[in-house]
Amino acid sequence: MMFKQRTNLWNNFWIYLILFTLFLFFVLPMIWLVVAPFSSKASLAVKITLPSLNNFRELFKNKIAMLAFKNSFIISFSSTVIVAITSMLAAYALSRTNFKWRSTLLYALLLFSTVVTGIAAMVPLFVLNLRLGLIDSYLSVIFVFIGGFLPVSIFIIKDFFDAIPKDYEEAAIVAGSTPSQGFFRIILPLSQQGMVVIALYIFMNTWGSFLMPFILLRSVNKYPVSVAIYTFFTQEGLPLLGLLSAYSLLYSLPVIVLYIIINRKFGFGFHGGLKG
């Protein structure tokens, strides 16, 4: 008995030591993001100085930086809304009908969405938008995001719809309601959680994306924050570190807040292979 307790203690010691080391690995690089924005003399070092909000004041005065926030919001918000609506419609059709090519269509969607990544398609997507005259317009980035996120979104929402028995709507229709009433009064309320999760998922993903706006947008006043931060760093060099760190922190906040909301409301993790 004594012996067993001692090995348990010893085991626990090792477990906590490894956990602590892993924790350090993940937390140490983050410290700069929390300290530098409030430092009066920001550098690449982590140095605690008298706290100051000067960096944020500078940031709010910087027109390009503020405009980029608006651009990021326009791009992410439009992509999210359009993907949510179109994927909801498509998922409903795929969940409630059983036509000949349904499984082929689903397989093709899954295959193309896995194979055609932004990396694999950056060259043809650029040429396509060039030919369509969309280079340097928000629409180019928004359209590419919509095409890219639709398949995943359709699959996740379809899973939610599939979980709702068909009998519900059939009963409603037999009782005299129209199909659209069945959709809006039965399906939508029951799949609310899925819609919220998918919307947040798309918003968070498009908010941080870099490659597509980097390739498709040309004028500084259309850059989203990701590209603006990149050009600030490469063009203006090190003196602007205070502003950059404040900018990075502010840019990360919406995603972190959304994560906290999801975590509180639904619990963040995988359930049966899905994120939700």
Added chain:
Amino acid sequence: MFEGGIILSKKRAFLFMLPALAFVTVFLIFPAIWAIYIGLTNEALTGIYGLNHQFVWFDNFIKAFKDPWFRSSLQISFKFVFGSLVGQAGLGLLLALLLNNKKGIIKELVSNIVIIAWIIPGVVVAYLWVAFLDKDFGLLNSILEILGFARVNWFHTLPVGVIIIFNTWRGTAFSMLLFMAALQSIPPSYLETADVIGASGWCKLRDIILPLIKPQILTDLILLTLWTFNVFTPFILTKGGPAHMTEILPIYTYRVAFMGTCRIGQGAAISTIILLINLTLALIYLKMLKRK
């Protein structure tokens, strides 16, 4: 043939799918097929080929395989994917095992930090690592100095190691969450029985846990390979340097197609190669999904 018509007619179902299918066809499926065509031409953004390009058949593919930068980028990509795979799946599994059945502040603290590293924007993560690894001011070198070691210019001494660790840091959360869910699905009675007969932790891991979560491990490995192969964020951290030493295939593609003379045709040929590699990985993945 056509069933379920009471809820949605065939015509209405098609109308419902139309907007989504239109977007997917134009901005996802068509570009992939078009890449193959552009790859067979000598299209460029500037110069005479910018206006009228010619069909050059497989010239671009031959050029690619003759280009030492292409071959080296393939090699770097391979190292990068392999290293990230070991790092992310390994750390993810370790974290999931250590945090499984734990509750309270420690689990919350560790898992939340790992997830935050995953969700903050890639540009921010890249600058966090620029700051963390900086030779003169970076936190890591300051700690090393306090411990009595010399400062190291990580970006020069371990270029590929830097992007692997950067990517591991950023992506471990996915594996951790996947393995946590997998461990939850193991019936507790299995492990209790093992405890009763006095099996050691290592035996439990090897004989009970690993065989039971093998499907999730395979899924994790194949998805990570596909995703890591298609990652662009190391570009923000190193721009492929120093001296092209971190130029993974995506960065090489970007350089060929969008820098210098903007050889679009050549870039599209490399895109086609990436598409083929992705297709192979995706088919393996879909086959595994079906078997499940």
